[in-house]
Amino acid sequence: MIERFYLKEYLSFKEVAIEPKNGLVVFTGPSGSGKSILMNSILSSFGLASCEAALCEASVAWELDAQEHGIEEDDVYIFKHLKKEKSRYFINNQNISKKSLSLLASNYLKHLSLRDFSDFENENLLLILDSRIQKHSPEITKLLSEHRDVFLEHKKVKKELFIIEEEQKRVTELKEFAAFEIQKIRDVNPKVSEDEELLEIKKELSKKEKVLESITRANAIFEYEHSVVGTLELLGMDSSSFNDAMNELRAVMESAQERFEMLEDVDVEEVLNRLEVLSELKRRYGSIEDALKYKEQKIKELEKYENIEITKGDLELQEASLAKKVKEFSQKLTQLRHAEIGLFERDLNRYLNELYLRDAKVEIVRKELDVFGADEIVLKLHGTDLQKISTGEFNRLRLGVLALKSECMNKEGGVLMLDEIDANLSGEESMSVAKVLRGLSKHFQIFVISHQPQLTSMGNQHFLVYKKEGLSYVKELNLDERAEEVARIISGERITDEAKGFAKELLYLCQGENI
Secondary structure, three states: OEEEEEEEEEOOEEEEEEOOOOOEEEEEOOOOOOHHHHHHHHHHOOOOOOOOOOEEEEEEOOOOOOOOOOOOOOOOEEEEEEEOOOEEEEEOOEEEOHHHHHHHHOOOEEEOOOOOOHHHOHHHHHHHHHHHHHHHOOHHHHHHHHHHHHHHHHHHHHHHHHHHHHHHHOHHHHHHHHHHHHHHHHHHOOOOOHHHHHHHHHHHHHOHHHHHHHHHHHHHHHHHHHHHHHHHHHOOOOOHHHHHHHHHHHHHHHHHHHHHHHHHHOOHHHHHHHHHHHHHHHHHHOOHHHHHHHHHHHHHHHHHHHOHHHHHHHHHHHHHHHHHHHHHHHHHHHHHHHHHHHHHHHHHHHHHHHOOOOOEEEEEEEEEEEOOEEEEEEEEEOOEOHHHOOHHHHHHHHHHHHHHHHOOOOOOOOEEEEEOOOOOOOHHHHHHHHHHHHHHOOOOEEEEEOOOHHHHHHOOEEEEEEEEOOEEEEEEOOHHHHHHHHHHHHHOOOOOHHHHHHHHHHHHHHHHHHO
C-alpha cells in the first residue's frame, strides 16, 4: 500500500502531505479544485504519468525483489519524481530511469481510468479460471507446471530438429565445404610458432655474409693469445681471468660459426614462400592457433553431417514423444477449464448485475498451443466486442473481472486508482459500484475520485480537495465533516437540511456496514 504521499509546488498546489490508509480511499471536492491534478501527481511519483511538480514522493510497503532491480532492500520504499531543470526518478535515493520505474510500479499499481485491456488478456483470464479450479481440483497446479516444462522442452527440440532439417537440405554442400576447409589447412600443415622461427631464420640469413666476414677478422685475436699469456707471466700477473675470457670468446665464435654453417643448406626462397603461405593463413584466420582451432571445428561439423540421419532420427523420436505429452496435458487442462467456465460466467455476471451491466458471454475457443495450453477465453458484453463498448461499461466490466479475481486472492493485490468511475451513473448504479469497490478494498488499496454521494459514503478514508485564495489544499475529513461534504455533493453549495439528513443517513448506513 501507499503509506504516505508528498507533493510540492505543482500548479495550484503549494505543498501537500497525506497518509492514506488501507482500503477504499475517496477524494472529493468542487470541480476545478485539483483532484485529477493530485491523482496525476501520485502516478507521476511512480513514473506512470508526467507532471511539472518540483517533487512527487510516495512511500510504499511493497514486497519488492530489491536485488533483481538493483536497489537496496528495505521495509519501506520511497518512490520519487524530482523536477528541477529536468525530471529525475529515484527509489530510496537511488537514481533509476523512468521506464524501469514505471515497469516496476506497474506490477503493484493499476490506473483503471485508462482504457487498458491487460485485465482482459488471455493469460490473466486463464489465471482467474485456473485459480477457481484449484479450489476443488488442486492437481491443476502440478498439471500446469508439467505442461509448461514439457511445452518448453518440446519447443526447444522442435527448433533443433528444424535446424537439422535445414542443414540436411544442403548437407552435401556443407560437407564439401567443411572437407575443403579442413584440407586447405592440412595442406599448409602449420605448426604453432613456426612463423616466428622462420622470421628468425630469415633475419639471420639476411646478415649471414656480414657476420661470417666479421667472425673471420675477429678470429685474428687468437693469434696473439699465447703472447699475451707470456707477457702476463713475465709481469708476474695471474693470467687465469684472461684465459677464461678468451675461452668464452672462442666458444661464442665457434657456436656462431656452426649456426651459420648450418644455414648453408637453407633455401632462402623456400623460407620466404613458406612465410607468405603462413601470412595468408594468419590473414584469413587471425593466427596459426586460430587456424588449427577452426580445422578442429570443421572436423567436428563434418562428423555431425555424416551422422545427421542418426541425429535427426533421435530428435524425431524425442519430438514425437514430447508432442504426445504436451497434447495430453493440454487436453486435461481444457477439460478442467470447460467444466468450470460456466460457473466463471455465472459469477462474473453476478458482479455485472450488481454493477447494472448487461450479461457477459464467456466461452473457451481453441488456439495455438503455448505455455498456458490450447485455450483462449473470449469475453463479450451482451455479444459486443470489448473494443466497441462505452468507457463507462469498460471500466465497470474491469471491476467485475477484478472482483472475480479477488475471490481467489490470498495476499494483497496492490493499489487501484480510479478517476470518477461513477460519473454519469444513477444513484443505484453508483451504489452498486461502491459496493463492489468496498469488496475489492479487502484485497486492494483503492484511490478513487467521486462526485456521487454513494461511493463517497462508502470510503474507509475521505480526503477533501479544495481551493482557497487560488491555492489547492487537501484535508482528511472526520465523520461529521464527511457528512457535510456528502450533503454538498447532494445539493450543491447551498446545503439544505434535507441534504444534511440524507447525507448522515447514507454515511452512517455505509460506515455501519463497513464496520
